[in-house]
Amino acid sequence: MEYEAVIGLEVHAELLTDSKIFCSCASKFGGAPNTHCCPGCLAMPGTLPILNKHAVELGIKAALALNCEILPYSRFDRKNYFYPDLPKAYQISQNDFPLAVNGYINIETEQGIKKIGIKRAHLEEDAGKLIHSEHGDYSLVDFNRSGAPLIEIVSEPDLNTPREAWLYLTKLKSILEYTEVSDCKMQEGSLRCDANVSIRAKGSEKLGTKTELKNMNSFRAIERALEYEIERQKRVLEKGEEVIQETRRWDDARGITITMRTKEEAADYRYFPDPDLPPIVIEKDFIEEVRSKIPELSHERKERYIREFGLPEYDAGVLTDSKKLSDFFEECVNKYPDAKKVSNWIMVELLAILNAEGKEIEDISLTPDNLVKMLNMIDKGTISGKIAKTVFREMLDTGKDPSKIVEEKGLVQLSDEDELEKIVDIVLNENQQSVDDYKNGKDRAFGFLVGQVMKATRGKANPKIVNKLLREKIDG
Ligand SMILES: [Zn+2]
Structure with a gap:
């Protein structure tokens, strides 16, 4: 029998506000444990939450960029559960009336453009973080993250392959980065993703029993976890058994998913409206004001690069995938108008090194100024194109001025x-x-x-x- 997978994704992104969602503590990542805390985010009795307007604004901005409809009336609910990193024993979230609904994003699959629905986007607060001792005999808790603002974006189950899930996440991340709603740093936990996956006979309308996957720390891990889980479910069905509805944890080192808890153990969150917070009523004018602040998004930039700079579609796509890389490219082009030459150095030399070393543009010391200086040195004949590659590598590692590198290493081109x-x-x-x-x-x-x-x-x-x-x- 031929099977088809049905995948839905839940993405949590930390919003780039200065302070937390319900108190004035810094919302910055890191810091000495328990230094970004107050009685409010530590859940001391008698404290009350006050909503951060900027968090609502960023939530609306993200939702608009995701083509969602902003609900004029939304509300916070209490999601009750016990966990040591949640001192209130409830998380303030939105259940019945989310901030936004009915959005979509388009992904570019090999079969063409596919529209992936977004069921809802809502605001909520983050929990603290547990740090487990290496010996396993105690855990420490850090409340710096407690009360950090999150947007949760829930897709419709419109994805059918792990590759589509990867494409969706890449596009979503790009939108959140371009709108400056979130820094989307997965390694710092500011972007997290859970997946729901089930399989069914191809062509069937009826959904199979789904499992929920957690603990995936990169887009690649999500793709691998889905690949594994789809195959596992197939094996279960082919044995004549049934898939059990459960939450499974991805073990990246072993490349497998493992049962965390079954449906029977699932928490009943007993949602109810938070009596400490008034509903959010959003005026049309405010929505339009936020809409006017949405900058050029990646697909718009891509089209502009093709039109203005005559770059091939593939190159324009790669350059605009990441906002930081695209910003880097633009800064170079502002100072050195031969966009094709700049693009070539980024596409060929820079990305080869970044990909090989698993780095991002922000992890290296190369500045647009230095790249432009180096290109000018090639044009003037001070260095050859071949020597430039050595200079380039050195700039990446040290951030030094190319003329300094050439001088120190005696790399000046011999033209006598x-x-x-x-x-x-x-x-x-x-x-x-x-x-x-x-x-x-x-x-x-x-x-x-x-x-x-x-x-x-x-x-x-x-x-x-x-x-x-x-x-x-x-x-x-
Ligand atoms: Zn606080």
Whole structure:
């Protein structure tokens, strides 16, 4: 039998506000444990929450960019459960009346554009964090994150493959980054994702029993976890057994999902409206004001790069996937108008290194200023394109000015004709066979001779002058 997977994703993104959602504590990541706390976010008796308007604004901004409808009336509810990182024993969330509903984003699959529905987007507070001791005999709790503002974005079960899930998340992350709603740093937990997945006979309308997957710390992990879970469910059904509705944890090192809790153990959250917070009533004018602050998004930038700079669609897509990379590119182009040259250095040299080392543009020391300086040095003939690669690598690691690197390492291009002529003479003397081959019509022999001069000058010879000298000497 042929099966089809049905996948829905729940994404939590931390909103980029200065303070927490219901108190004035700093909402910044990190800090010494329990230093960004007050009686409010520690749930001391008698404290009351006050809603952060900026969190609502960022929530609306994200929801609008996700093509959602903003509800004029939404409300906070208490989601009751016990856990040591949640001192109130309830989380303030939105259940019955979320901030926004009925959105979508388009993903570009190999079969074309696919519209993925967004069921709802709502605001809630984050919990603290438990730090378990290595020996497993105690745990510590840090409340710095307690009360940090979150937006939860719930997709419709419109995704059918792990690849589509990956595409959806990549697009969603890009939207949240471009709108500056969240920094989306998965390693700092400001973007987290759970997945629901079930399988059914292909063509069937009826949904199979789903499992929920947790503990996936990268988009790649989510893709792998879904691949594994779909295969696991297939094996269960093929054995004639039934899939059990349960929550499963992804073990990245072992590459498997493991039962966390079954439906019987699932919490009943006993939601009810939070009596400490008035409903959120959003005026149309406010929505329009927020809408006017939405900047150019990735797909718009992509189209502009194709139109304005004449970049190939693929290149424009790669450059605009990440806002930070795209901002970097734009800053270079502002100072060095040959966009294609800038794009080539980013697409070929920079991304190869970043991908190989698993880094992002913000993890390296290269600045747009230094890249532009280096391009100008190539144009002026101060360094060759080949030497530039060495300079580039050094700039990435050290952030140094390219002219400093060239000076320190003695990489200035050798353009002195008299000096090069001496080297060319030596090379010609030592390679008479290649000279004869070239004269007999073997063009490749010429390339070999150029290579020998480059080798003798450790790559520093100006290739244009070397070519000229060699031709003069051989052709006469
Ligand atoms: Zn606080």
